[in-house]
Every structure is written in structure tokens, then in C-alpha cells.
Amino acid sequence: MKVLAIMGSPRKGESYKIMQLIQERLQQKEDVVFDSVLLRDYNLGQCTGCHLCIFKEGHKCPLNNDRELIEMKMKEADGIILISPLYSQHVTALMKNFIDQLSYLWHRPRYFGKKAMVVATGGAMFKVTLNFMEETVKRWGYHVTNKIGIPHLDALNDSFKEKTLAKLNQEVDAFYTSIKNGKQPVPNFGDVMWFEMWKGNSIAMKKAHPADYEYWNQMGWIDGSYYYPTHISLWKKLLLRLIGSMGSSYMKKMYKDY
Ligand SMILES: Cc1cc2nc3c(=O)[nH]c(=O)nc-3n(C[C@H](O)[C@H](O)[C@H](O)COP(=O)(O)O)c2cc1C
Structure with a gap:
């Protein structure tokens, strides 16, 4: 089973640490091959608004950047994990720029049969950002099975930290199981x-x-x-x-x- 994490922080900080914890948990299962994309290390440029991806196809994008490389990894993966810190109560610009460059998938979705988990890090109040990431990857075709907001781990008191880490493991395990069973959701x-x-x-x-x-x-x-x-x-x-x-x-x- 292949899992791809796409991480939207401009640094190797708290979100990176959470990504590593998720990776460790998943790699305790024998059949997981974990890969990651730190968006800061990829050349995405900025969408110029030409609409070629929407009106023609994604590969018509004139930016000639790493978007297709990331999409190849998405195609190969059975599940993806989107991870972003909260910036002004939303995803980072890095993550939003990546999401914008896949806007054509709203018109022509293609990742049915694959699972997704979304993760936000920050102080508190994760709901809006998690819902945004959930809605986005759902429109690309993914079945979003899990979402979680993780407050600053190092600043948490012991009991809250323990609860948070237990919850994270629980969500990761459920995500893994959903990939394993491969069931498609019944649409509402x-x-x-x-x-x-x-x-x-x-x-x-x-x-x-x-x-x-x-x-x-x-x-x-x-x-x-x-x-x-x-x-x-x-x-x-x-x-x-x-x-x-x-x-x-x-x-x-x-x-x-x-
Ligand atoms: C520019 C900026 C804006 C931020 N805005 C918020 C915010 O709106 N809400 C929040 O809870 N945390 C906010 N934070 C804190 C980060 O979300 C938090 O420190 C996060 O865990 C950082 O992740 P990272 O270490 O992976 O970059 C902000 C941090 C920065 C640098």
C-alpha cells in the first residue's frame, strides 16, 4: 500500500514532526510504503490565471513546473495525507497555491477509489481549515476518511499531549484500515x-x-x-x-x- 503525505509548511517544524509521527505509525504496518512531498522543495511557481488547465487539460499548464511530478505520485498512491499549518486561520499560501493548480480536478475529478486524511497544525480552531481541505480533496475524487487538528505538541500539558497523540494514532489507524478495505462510500x-x-x-x-x-x-x-x-x-x-x-x-x- 502506498501512502503519500503532502506537507504545506515553509519549514521543517511542527507539521513536519507530525508528518514523521504519522509515517512512524504507518510504517509499523508491514505493507505501507510511505512517500512525502514537502511543497517548499518543489517548484510550483504561481498560477497566472490562463485557464488552460480548466478549459483544456492539466498538462497544458504553461508553467512547466513540478505539478505533474506531484500528480504522478498522487496517481501511484492508494491514499494521500494533506498537512498544513494554520496561517490566518487557513492553509498556508504554499498549500493554497498547490490546491489552486489542481483546480481543474473540480471539473474532471479522477481519484475515485483512493482515500485521504487531512491534518492541520496550529494553536486552536482547526475546523474551517480542515473542512476546506476535506472539501477540496473530496472534489478531486478522494474519499476523506479522517481529519484532525493538532495543537502545539511541545506546549501541551502532559495529559492533553497524551490524549492528542492517542487521537492521532487512532485517526492514522482508521485511515490505514479504510485503504485496506477499499470500500467506496455510499453517496448521499x-x-x-x-x-x-x-x-x-x-x-x-x-x-x-x-x-x-x-x-x-x-x-x-x-x-x-x-x-x-x-x-x-x-x-x-x-x-x-x-x-x-x-x-x-x-x-x-x-x-x-x-
Ligand atoms: C504567518 C503565520 C500565521 C499564523 N496564523 C495562525 C493562525 O491563524 N492560527 C493559529 O492557530 N496558528 C497560526 N500560526 C501558528 C502556526 O500555525 C503554528 O505554529 C504551526 O504549528 C506551525 O507549523 P510549522 O512549524 O509546521 O510551520 C501562524 C504562524 C505563522 C508563521
């Missing part, structure tokens, strides 16, 4: 609505921006009910069709090419 109504919305979008924008439609068609999603085989009841399908047609008539009122 919102997930299926999301699928229908992006499908509708790729059909409506077929002429103006064909990349999405071509990808969705090639994946068999244009005639499908979800990204992967799952049961969706008839009443849900009917309700979704109704919501979908309301959504597209709303968009048509706003946009010329829709």
Missing part, C-alpha cells in the same frame, strides 16, 4: 446532486469548452448516475432530474453560452 443526496450539476454543466458547455464534456463522456458519466457504480433510488433520480432542470434554466438566464 448532496453528492449525487453535485454529480448531476457537473454533468449538466459539461453538457451545457460542450461547445464553448469541450474538455469537460469529452472527459465526462470518456468516463461514461454522461449516461451514468454517479462516478462509480452505486444504487440510487428511482425517487432520488426523479427529484434530481427536476432540480437539474431548474438549475440549468437558472444558469441559462445568466449566461450567454449555457
Whole structure:
């Protein structure tokens, strides 16, 4: 089993230490091959907003940077762990820059069947940042099974530190087990609505921006009910069709090419 950690701190500090603890825990399991990407060591440059990745494909990005190298590692890994310190109650600029460069995955997600864990380090109040990272990797296709915020370990009193480390181990073990069992999550109504919305979008924008439609068609999603085989009841399908047609008539009122 391959696990890739992607770490967004500009230094080898607290997040790096947490990454090492996660690595040690995972490597106690015999079948784990652990790899890591410290974003500070990769050349990503800055997105110039050309939209080529979104309107064409990721590899059309003119930056000629290390993004594809990191994506190759993501493709090889069965699970990823995103780790970022809180900066102004959000991910670091390094992590956000990386996430922005994968924005095209919202249009054309591809990491289904893979698992993810998200980790934030900082003082306290991790929820917004963890939710952001969770939502992001979920939109890339990952099943996010675990998330945890870790306050400054060295400043914690003994009992809180012990509890925090125990919780971290628990989350890492659960993440490992979820990769091992390989089960796909059963989508809720919102997930299926999301699928229908992006499908509708790729059909409506077929002429103006064909990349999405071509990808969705090639994946068999244009005639499908979800990204992967799952049961969706008839009443849900009917309700979704109704919501979908309301959504597209709303968009048509706003946009010329829709
Ligand atoms: C520029 C900057 C902004 C920060 N903003 C926050 C913040 O909003 N909330 C918080 O809890 N900690 C904040 N911190 C503290 C870091 O999140 C915390 O020290 C983190 O564990 C550092 O991780 P690192 O050692 O891996 O870089 C900030 C630190 C820096 C340098």
C-alpha cells in the first residue's frame, strides 16, 4: 500500500514532526510504503490565471513546473495525507497555491477509489481549515476518511499531549484500515446532486469548452448516475432530474453560452 503525505509548511517544524509521527505509525504496518512531498522543495511557481488547465487539460499548464511530478505520485498512491499549518486561520499560501493548480480536478475529478486524511497544525480552531481541505480533496475524487487538528505538541500539558497523540494514532489507524478495505462510500443526496450539476454543466458547455464534456463522456458519466457504480433510488433520480432542470434554466438566464 502506498501512502503519500503532502506537507504545506515553509519549514521543517511542527507539521513536519507530525508528518514523521504519522509515517512512524504507518510504517509499523508491514505493507505501507510511505512517500512525502514537502511543497517548499518543489517548484510550483504561481498560477497566472490562463485557464488552460480548466478549459483544456492539466498538462497544458504553461508553467512547466513540478505539478505533474506531484500528480504522478498522487496517481501511484492508494491514499494521500494533506498537512498544513494554520496561517490566518487557513492553509498556508504554499498549500493554497498547490490546491489552486489542481483546480481543474473540480471539473474532471479522477481519484475515485483512493482515500485521504487531512491534518492541520496550529494553536486552536482547526475546523474551517480542515473542512476546506476535506472539501477540496473530496472534489478531486478522494474519499476523506479522517481529519484532525493538532495543537502545539511541545506546549501541551502532559495529559492533553497524551490524549492528542492517542487521537492521532487512532485517526492514522482508521485511515490505514479504510485503504485496506477499499470500500467506496455510499453517496448521499448532496453528492449525487453535485454529480448531476457537473454533468449538466459539461453538457451545457460542450461547445464553448469541450474538455469537460469529452472527459465526462470518456468516463461514461454522461449516461451514468454517479462516478462509480452505486444504487440510487428511482425517487432520488426523479427529484434530481427536476432540480437539474431548474438549475440549468437558472444558469441559462445568466449566461450567454449555457
Ligand atoms: C504567518 C503565520 C500565521 C499564523 N496564523 C495562525 C493562525 O491563524 N492560527 C493559529 O492557530 N496558528 C497560526 N500560526 C501558528 C502556526 O500555525 C503554528 O505554529 C504551526 O504549528 C506551525 O507549523 P510549522 O512549524 O509546521 O510551520 C501562524 C504562524 C505563522 C508563521
